[in-house]
Structures are given as structure tokens and as C-alpha cells.
Amino acid sequence: MSVELAEVISRAELVVTCGPGGVGKTTTAAALGIAAALSGRRVVVMTVDPARRLADALGLDIQAHANDPHQVEGVGADGGSLWALMLDAEATFDRLITERAGDPDKADKILTNRVYRSIAGSLAGAQDYMAIERLHQLNAAGQFDLIIIDTPPSRDAIDLLVAPDRLVRFLGHPIYRALTMPQRSFARVANAGTTAFLWIVRRLAGPRLVEETIEFFKSLSGMEEGLRRRAAEVAVLLRAKSTSFLIVSSPRAEAVAESTHLASAVVDGGFRLDGVVINLVHPLPRALDALDDLDGLEPGPLADQVAYHRELSQLARSERDEMEGLIRLASGVAVAELPLLEIDVHDVASLTKLAALLTGG
């Protein structure tokens, strides 16, 4: 359907897919990976939270943390191959700390801190940042022709893209500075806001948590510069000519609205929007010539088929109306429509079918 999309995956070195939840983003990323592998490229697909069946199809074992690239057997042509990995935010964060801390004792102190443990595991922002970190690692290793990164669902902003900036901003925040300072100079420089912050946290969460928090921030100090540099490098990588952003949507009005916001966020952020994939589109049936006669049928098997034809047509037309705006907005970039297939897509065979539809192959 879209020759341009085939061109994107044959040229780009990094493809970032973004879109609202429930539109089949990960499936699309995997199908793009298959298409690229079939065109002779060595490609890795990084997913954040794949559905179980899809993970199985990609040979990823969810239980066994597949944080390292793993080759998907039987996919690829002309020397191309498909690799997949699932982001393990916690493991990536641990690895970052271990690398940056300098000595094992210091690393250990951070890794066992309770505040760190809850941040590493659960904080949404931490996961976004770690996806970026993992991307940097993969890019630096230079093992792949193409990296496809499937971002977590988002509605009106791309959290992943602002994560490095947010972390750097947080590290530059007066509170963070105050917390990482020796106690005595702290008293001198701490402003009202910081004092209030500490007082409130102490009052709300108890003194022990405050101590551990301060301890955690202190042990991070010195790593700040490295994290800052890393964030800056990733920001450059994401804006490189060889990096393409793809929006994945579905034809539902709500998803289209969110995708429209996302598309603006991508463009406004100075990123390169190269395509829009509209997924899960119901096929539009051919109109019936004898519709008037058929509509008046008594109940029976043919009436059932006519009724289904009518509802499917109504839904498919409504979807096309919704898609129109998004397609217009995406003028100048590749647009691909993917039908909602007869079956749910969760194995290599159906992904390959989707890949062919995506690239017009």
C-alpha cells in the first residue's frame, strides 16, 4: 500500500513508533521489523511492554527478562535478520548506576537503597528515561543497520522524548542541589521552598524516608554530569536525519484526535515525522445493487448476511470519515492503512502478512 514506508525502513537507522494505547503499536513495530529484515537489513525491535502472544512470536520470554537482543528465528532475506528485545527498565537503571558510580561499594549503596529500588521499578518517568538509555547503548554498540523503538502509549505528549530533559532538569533543581549538599552549607543556601519541601516530606512520610531520600540523592551526585551528557547525545540522535518518527493510530475518533496531537508534538519538537500508520481499519464492503429488496428480507441466513453487510459498511464509512483529517494532516509523509485482519495478529506468519501490507510488497 505504501511504497514510501518501504523507503523509510530501507533508509532510516532509527525508527520511533508512537501513538495512543490499544492501536497495535507494538504489532506494527514488529511488522516493520520483519519488512526491514526481509529487505536485507539487520534490524532490532525494542519493545517496552509487549503483549504475551506477541512476545512469544518474537521469541521473547517475559518472565526471563529479555533485555538483550535475541534473534527471531526464520525471519530475514538477503542477509537481513530480525532481533528483538524487551526493555527491562530496572536492569537498565542498575547497569547505568553500576557503570557510572565508579566503585562497586558506591554502586552497591545506591542499588540497595529503598528509595532507589522503588524509583527504579515503578516510576513511569524512569521507564521512559531507561528506554532512551537502552537506545543509546544499542546505537553505540553499532551492531544493527536499523533500530526500531516502540514507545509506551501516550496521549498528547511523547514522554519518552522529554524524559532526558526532565531528568536533567530534576538534577538541576534547587531541591536536588540542596539535598546533595553537605549539611552545613545546606543550611546556608537552602531557600524557603526547599525547607518547606523537606519539612513537608518529613511531616508526611516520616523522618526515615527523608534520610534515605537524601542518602539516595547524595550517592547520585557526581553522576549528574554524565547523565546530562548522555541526555544531550540522545537528543541529537533523535533529531538526526537518519531518524524517522512514525505515528501509529486506529480509525477511532478518540485515537485520531490523540494521534493528531502527537503528530504536532513530534513536528514541534524538531523531530522528523516520516509516516502515519492507521491500523485496525475495517474493510469497506462493496455496495449492494439490490439493497432495497434485500433490506426487507424476512429473518434468515441471507438477512443475517445483509445485516452484517450494512453494519460493517456503516462502521467502515464512519472510520474513513475520521481518518480523513489525519491523512490530510500527514500530507507529504507516507500514509499506510492496515486492515483489521480476520484473525488477531500474534504470530510470525500473520506479522509477515502485515509487513507486506505495510510496504506494498
Added chain:
Amino acid sequence: MTTVPVAAVQRGTSSGLKGHHRYPHCVEPNWVTDARVVIVAGKGGVGSSTVAAALSLVAARDGADVLLISVDGRPGLGPLLGGDPLDRNDKTLQTVGVDGRVRGRTIPPQQAFADYLAMKGISSVLRKAATAASLDSIAAATPGLEHLLVLGKIKELERERVADLIVVDAPPAGHAAAFLRSASALQEVVASGPVRTQADEVAEMLADRARCQGLLVTLAEETPVNEVIELAYDVEERLGLALAPLVVNACWPRRKGLTVSTTAAAKAQGVKLSPADRAALESVAEYGRARQENQQRQLARLAELLPLPRIILPRMPTARFGPDELELLADALASSSAVVR
């Protein structure tokens, strides 16, 4: 309002979902109003926000004063219910009959934080300083705090009985799991102090079936089914949250006629089709047959793997969901025939 403790019906014993085969399912049509808070949750794209809106409407038709809270702050829920876009102010969206009413609002974490500080008697000067220090930083130091503050606010509203029923449109799963778990996660980290008290009180509300229920929404498709099963066991086992019937959204009506060829169907009804019409219907029937088989397979999996009564809601043949569709969805939700045991 009639109250039949639906949770007791579903669980029957304290053994939860696992012991389901031992007790009878006899869900009453008025399960909607069994608890004072219903938290509606589901994976992105399954329509849990619209189900939350439809549920509010059903309860209002029953004469209840309902407050719909969108945690994610979806302003569009207001117009869907015939009112203004939702914001942080509690406002009436629609009145139904004599007593029924649907109100709506959002709870931004910043506001929940400020309200909480005010409630704890922290002075406005300090409050201002603290807000300037930004909730972001405080939340970073106390993970899960934002969610807890929002749940805490809901708990306060429940305690004050601001409405007969509070319907919470939870953030999409996996955020839903993080949202609901925030209290128990903080209980692990924080040993004492007001945050601990808040976490304890929220956990207590979640586990009290007379006060709070979870209503999970899914589609009859592979991935949403897998995820809702996981979410159901997770919230029930870890939080003790009683579950209302499972809502399976956007199901096509089952049409027997799709299982036969168009030629046979036309013959059975004595109709002569033009070759073009026959081809068009044949390809539609083939597609519909495969989708229908898939839907039946997923419904069967749900029946087998998740011992909750199921409410099957019809798919609306439109990509844009408006007030008319919401009324139809509420009709379907209210009809006890929708409940499949």
C-alpha cells in the same frame, strides 16, 4: 437504593476468584449501586471511559446522584454526557428523571496535594512554598504519591458522601495497576506518618466491598482478554478489591447466517442474487465469520479463565462515539439479560 452485595455473590467465600466453582452466581440487575465507589479500568482502546460514562447514566436513571471522576482528566466525557468539558470543579452534566443526576470532575494531582496539605492544617504560606517546590520533586522522592493523593481525595469524597455513587474512570492499564497499587506500594516504603495513614485508609477502602468495587472492561480479542485476566487476579489478590461483573465491550451480535455460504443462504430464503451482490455478500460473510469465530473463542476463554459474570455490550457501528451511542450503551448495560453467567 437496593443493595445486593455483588462482591459477596461473586466471591461467596474468602478464597476469591480461585474458588469460583463452589458458589452460585446470581447477579442482580441492580448490581450497579451495590458499592459507593466503582473504579472502572481497562487497557487503552477498550472503551473503559465510555463504559464509566454509561455506568453513571445507568445509576442516574435509577434515581442516584452520581459523581463521575476522570483520573486521567478526559475533558470529552463531559460533552458525552450532555454537559461542559470536565475540569477540576464538580458540576452537573445531566439530570435524569426526578432524582437522578450525573455530575463530573477531574482530580489533578496538584489539586489533590494542595487539598491534602490544607486538610492537614499546613499553613497557606508553607503550602505556597511547597507547591512552588513542585509536586514533581516531592513525588520523585515518594513514588506513587501522586496516585495515592488522587485515591486519597476519592476516599475523602466517599467519606463525605458527596454522591450516592462515585464512578472513577481509572487511567488505562498497566497504569491502572500502578494507580490501584499505589497505596500498597507506599505501605511498603513508608513506615509511619500521615502518608502511611493515608495509604492505610485507601487500602482499607479498596478492600471493603460495601464501599468500593472494581469494574473491569475488555474486548473479545486476544490481547485485551489476556491483560484483563492478569489485572483481575492482580487487583483481587493484592488489594482485595471486589470485582463487579466483567464488561466485554464492542461485541458484534452473533449471527448464525454468517456461518453458511451466501449461495446457500440465498437459496434457503428463495432469493436470486446478482453475481456482483453475491460476491460482495460472500466476502463480507467470510470476514464476519472469521471475526465471529474469533469473538466466540475469546468469550469462551474468558468464561473458562475468569470466574466473573460477564456483561456483553454491543459494538456501535461508528468510529465516533456520541451521546446517542452512550444512551444505547447504557440501555445494554442496564438490561439484566446482558449478564452472562
